[in-house]
Amino acid sequence: MSQSCQIVPWFKSKEWFEVYEKIYSSPSLKSKQEALEILLVWKARCPSLPAGIESTLGLLEVHIQDSTQVNEKLLRLAYATAMMRFVNHMLDAEIAKGASLHQAAKVSDVPDWIIDLRHDTAHNNVLPSLEILREASLIGLEWLNNNYWSKHRDYIKDFVSGHKEINSTDENKISVLINFCTTLSICASPSCKIKNVSEIADNNMREAIINDAQDLFANSMDFSNLKTVSIVSLVNTLNINAKRLLKSKNTPALVNKALTSEDSLFLSSDLLHYLCETDFYVKGKLSFQYVQCFEVLLTFLQTNDLLMDFVQDLIKFTNEENDSEKRKLAALWVSETLQALKKSVLFSHKIKGSDPDQTRNKKRNELKLLYKHWFPNEKRSGLLLDVHKGVPSEWMDIKFIQPIISAYNPYLIYFIKPLLDLVEPSVSKINIEKICNLAKIISTPESGPAHSIKVYTIEDLQSSQTSRIVAQGQDPDSDCMEICEEEILENTTVCEEEFQTGIWQRASTNYNWSLCPVGILPWQIRIKH
Structure with missing residues (x-):
């Protein structure tokens, strides 16, 4: 079991939050009575409760007794005992360091008169008045709220055996990595005509790239002269350090989360309106200029075997997100990515037929030039990924994609054909056309025949x-x-x-x-x- 986990008396975190809410959020006596009953169950499960809970139990119990108890002497004795135990429990850690009660109270922000009240209770023959004890009890409960319950609520979590929690450090690191890769991809787009960092016109984007690079690569890069730091060198540095930066077991989930977050540029409405507004709204597709802005990013995902997980997550996004514009954008990105993968398959078949060793021996840029030579009409036809990488076999299996194409999804019409084009053995054109027509009818019932x-x-x-x-x-x-x-x-x-x-x-x-x-x-x- 992880060292950060601890055996506790509550059955699950929901029970802890239920008690907290009943004590401090509800004014009714009935809710506080219910909270006390749960606390007594905790006491039975674990005789040695945390000091904050033990003190809460004592003060809450006498507070409830006060609503029904008519014997003032017994009430004063109960209040005095509860306050004495509260002071002893909550200041014990400071006293153990050698501090006096008043010094410990000052450090812990407990009023001095509460300490005097405890002294009178312990040493005087007459107990303090009931009104003072009631006031002290309410202050004690409020102190416990501020110094125990409120402070611990962010850390109360359930531990599931065999489940490894996502490390927040890993999440932050991968979030920075994906933001850096996305911003770098935009700068590397041919339409931007940026060769080095100093040529990035937007100050915020330039500072973001520098800060992210320093966080990711420490002091391995010199940014003293931005004219000497090329975009290409940053892309190469990113690819070289990819395995080290993506070694978390939860990498696919963290990458997908970063790319589909509200702050991500990948599904940014502002960037879409700036670069692709006419094509997106009028033609229902992504412009070539817009697609090029993310070629480096998607190639990075493909090289590190993260692309297909991301495509699958985008498909889920199209069926779950409320924002219709983002759902359509995600669907079009699925289409572009699948079409690019189909190009890679066609190119791979052609190059293996002429010379099987060419794919392994040539660099990516050389293969890209060869692709443009063999397919001259494809120069401005969308995304081109790394042809070194093949398509995962499951995405070419009709059984694997069957749940995707058979589930209701109003945005399926944008990517169902590219999805079917990947299947091997290939589906006939007639059947693809029939399936696409069926998907159109299902996703847009209003365009079909009248009922x-x-x-x-x-x-x-x-x-x-x-x-x-x-x-x-x-x-x-x-x-x-x-x-x-x-x-x-x-x-x-x-x-x-x-x-x-x-x-x-x-x-x-x-x-x-x-x-x-x-x-x-x-x-x-x-x-x-």
């Missing part, structure tokens, strides 16, 4: 007939309506007779309806011999 009126009962038929008469401008209370009702009853009688003696028959329960194709009845399936 016909469903008639299951006589009341449904009567309602339909009334609607037709009103649409024709006739009075629904007229003689015409009475004639229609008679026709409905006659037709219903005929239908019931036909059902009993005519062509209608009950379907047999022996058929396996789940294996029956849509539009075909079980007994219409031809058995192949």
Whole structure:
């Protein structure tokens, strides 16, 4: 078990917060009585309670007794005992260091007169008055709220056996790393025409890159002369240190969290409106200039085997987030990424057919030039990732993507075709077209054919007939309506007779309806011999 974990008397953290709320958030005596009962259960579970809880139990118990106890002498004795134990428990740590009670009280911010009250209780023949003891008790409970309950509430957590908690240091480090990589990716975009750090026009972006680089790489980079620090050198330094910076077991989850956070530039509405507004809203796609801003980032994720986890997280994002603009943006990024992976597959097949060793021996920039030479029409057609890396086999398996394409998602239409294009063996174009059309109908039901009126009962038929008469401008209370009702009853009688003696028959329960194709009845399936 982790050394930061401790055995406690409460069953789970929710129980601790329940007691805290009942004592300090609710004014009712009933809530405080319920809190006391739970505290007594804790005392039974663990006779040696934490000092803050032990003192709270004593003061709360006498506070509740005061609402029902009529014997003033017993009340004063109970209050005095509870206050004495409160002072002893809460100042014990300071006294152990050699401080006097008054010195300990001053350090702990306990009023001096509370110490004097304790002295009178312990040594005088007469106990303090009930009014003073009540006031002291309320001050003691408030002190416990400020110095025990409020201070500990941020640290009360459940420990799950076998579960390793995310280290906040790892989370902060990866958040800085992803922010640095994202900002660097924007600066590295060809459209920005930035060669070194000094050419970054935005002061905030320049300072962010410098600060993040110093946090990540310590003193390994010299920023004394920004004209000598190139963007390319920062990208190379990032790639060299990637494994060291991404060694946390929770890396995929932390990376995805950083990229989809409110502060991330990846799904930033401001950047989208600045670079891609017309394409996004009018054409329903991402502009080439906008996509290039994140090529370094997505290539970094792909090289470090984080890209496909991120794509899967983006797909979840499209189905869970409330912001429709961000959901659409995430869906378009899924589409762009999957299309880029398909390009890598096509290029990989072509290069292996000509020379299997070329992929391993050539650098990425050389392969990129070769790709543009072989596919000249693809120069301005979106994202191009690292062709050294292949596509994970599960993303090429129809069984793996089946839950994605079969689940309701209004943004599925943006990336279902690129998803199906990755499948091997490949799905036929006709089937892809049918699946895409089905996804469009499901995601945009308003664009499909108008719903016909469903008639299951006589009341449904009567309602339909009334609607037709009103649409024709006739009075629904007229003689015409009475004639229609008679026709409905006659037709219903005929239908019931036909059902009993005519062509209608009950379907047999022996058929396996789940294996029956849509539009075909079980007994219409031809058995192949």
